[in-house]
Amino acid sequence: MAGVVITGLQWGDEGKGKITDYLSNYFDCIVRYQGGDNAGHTVVIKNKKYKLHLVPSGVLQNKKVVIGNGVVVNPSVLLDEIKMLSENGINPDLMVSDRAHVIMEYHRILDGIEEEMLGKKKIGTTKRGIGPCYTDKVSRYGIRIGDIIDEENLREKLDRIIPVKQKIFDAYGIGKINVEKIFEEYISYGEKLRKYVGDTIYYLNSIIDEKEVLFEGAQGILLDIDYGTYPYTTSSNPVSGGVCTGAGISPKKIKKSIGIAKAYTTRVGMGAMPTEEKGKIGDFLAEKGNEYGTTTGRKRRCGWLDLVALKYSCMVSGIDEVALTKVDVLDGLKEVKVCTGYEVDGEIIDRFPSSLKTLEKCKPVYESMEGWDRARGKKRYEELPLNARKYVDYISDWLKIPVTIISTGMERNETIILET
Ligand code: GDP
Numbered sequence: 345m346a347g348v349v350i351t352g353l354q355w356g357d358e359g360k361g362k363i364t365d366y367l368s369n370y371f372d373c374i375v376r377y378q379g380g381d382n383a384g385h386t387v388v389i390k391n392k393k394y395k396l397h398l399v400p401s402g403v404l405q406n407k408k409v410v411i412g413n414g415v416v417v418n419p420s421v422l423l424d425e426i427k428m429l430s431e432n433g434i435n436p437d438l439m440v441s442d443r444a445h446v447i448m449e450y451h452r453i454l455d456g457i458e459e460e461m462l463g464k465k466k467i468g469t470t471k472r473g474i475g476p477c478y479t480d481k482v483s484r485y486g487i488r489i490g491d492i493i494d495e496e497n498l499r500e501k502l503d504r505i506i507p508v509k510q511k512i513f514d515a516y517g518i519g520k521i522n523v524e525k526i527f528e529e530y531i532s533y534g535e536k537l538r539k540y541v542g543d544t545i546y547y548l549n550s551i552i553d554e555k556e557v558l559f560e561g562a563q564g565i566l567l568d569i570d571y572g573t574y575p576y577t578t579s580s581n582p583v584s585g586g587v588c589t590g591a592g593i594s595p596k597k598i599k600k601s602i603g604i605a606k607a608y609t610t611r612v613g614m615g616a617m618p619t620e621e622k623g624k625i626g627d628f629l630a631e632k633g634n635e636y637g638t639t640t641g642r643k644r645r646c647g648w649l650d651l652v653a654l655k656y657s658c659m660v661s662g663i664d665e666v667a668l669t670k671v672d673v674l675d676g677l678k679e680v681k682v683c684t685g686y687e688v689d690g691e692i693i694d695r696f697p698s699s700l701k702t703l704e705k706c707k708p709v710y711e712s713m714e715g716w717d718r719a720r721g722k723k724r725y726e727e728l729p730l731n732a733r734k735y736v737d738y739i740s741d742w743l744k745i746p747v748t749i750i751s752t753g754m755e756r757n758e759t760i761i762l763e764t
């Protein structure tokens with residue numbers, strides 16, 4: 345008994361929600377450890393689609409769910425999500441860390457303004473206030489969940505922080521911050537959330553040796569603030585190591601790291617993406633894969649699978665097993681390609697560069713394979729078309745990591761589990 349971590353290996357939206365939901369059957373408790381409502385995790389059960397932004401996907405298997413200290417929480421979004429779940433007959437057994445930071449309305453406003461100021465060089469954030477909230481956490485201007493359930497604390501914090509924010513608002517010419525309105529609004533959220541708030545660090549450490557705990561990463565390694573394509577990243581650490589800081593768990597308690605990879609590549613927002621296909625193939629993948637953001641509805645950029653990036657992600661996240669999703673989306677293609685190197689300045693490299701300038705210059709070197717049809721909905725490896733099996737085997741050989749889960753559709757049961 346110990347922890348298992350799920351991380352996205354690309355630029356997010358790999359299908360973490362689907363795989364977390366599937367695996368939750370075998371776990372007692374599912375935990376988010378970073379990110380906020382920039383995440384959009386979709387789970388489909390018997391044609392019913394659930395979109396989760398903050399509550400761990402394990403909630404749909406009626407498991408204990410925890411929002412750890414490393415998550416940034418917009419209380420209004422969380423309350424809406426709890427309401428949506430209860431309207432669907434699920435009353436979440438939820439615990440929210442008193443240390444988790446709160447996304448305030450001014451964080452969302454600043455996220456929008458900063459993006460606007462960057463003009464063409466904007467990040468393309470989800471405008472959920474994620475960056476400004478993590479910035480305040482690190483600058484020590486943050487408000488935590490524990491503060492909004494305590495009137496005196498919230499008053500003290502606002503008295504200290506708002507004058508600083510007002511100066512920034514003045515510089516941007518945004519207007520006067522109404523402290524009283526903020527106080528009333530957030531205390532009222534606190535009242536509604538109080539029953540869920542607790543010390544998740546003590547709780548998780550009290551169960552981790554006896555129970556099965558699954559940590560559900562949001563975003564992906566290539567969006568990680570340290571390992572991603574900085575500055576076109578998010579502001580947290582999706583990498584498996586993020587569990588230690590984002591949930592208060594020792595690295596010794598993590599027994600397995602599962603990486604989720606889409607069978608091709610997608611990215612929302614700006615930043616380099618070496619295998620991006622802007623023509624017919626890109627459109628095919630976007631339409632067939634329904635590649636429109638769960639959180640913002642934006643069309644995702646699409647391209648072939650990038651094994652250089654994937655190998656790098658597996659390395660930094662210590663991946664033991666890979667779950668390959670959306671294999672069915674490639675159905676019907678005569679040829680599929682995977683990128684096994686980058687050509688840059690006349691040289692072939694097999695490392696994911698840290699410099700964005702270099703990454704922008706990288707031209708993918710492709711291996712081509714024969715395509716397949718009818719992987720869709722398959723539930724057993726033997727039922728998969730031969731070329732799809734060859735594709736999966738090629739990936740696992742190249743990464744030197746077993747692919748243990750293959751997803752062939754969005755429904756929970758459209759999943760193949762491989763024995764290792
Ligand atoms: P997440 O953020 O990693 O949880 O991924 P999203 O939910 O944002 O995006 C993945 C999308 O692909 C969702 O609409 C899922 O329902 C869908 N999906 C997941 N796995 C599969 C699969 O194997 N095949 C197909 N066709 N769709 C899938």
Ligand code: IMO
Nearest residue numbers: 356357382383384468469470562563578612613
């Ligand atoms: P899930 O968990 C895909 C991207 C945004 C933008 C960058 C920074 O569903 O995989 P932010 O709002 O975090 O400051 O935006 O990160 N991004 C995601 N892309 N999936 C996500 O989450 C994402 N969360 C953030 O599009 O490029």
Ligand code: MG
Nearest residue numbers: 357384385638
């Ligand atoms: Mg998503």
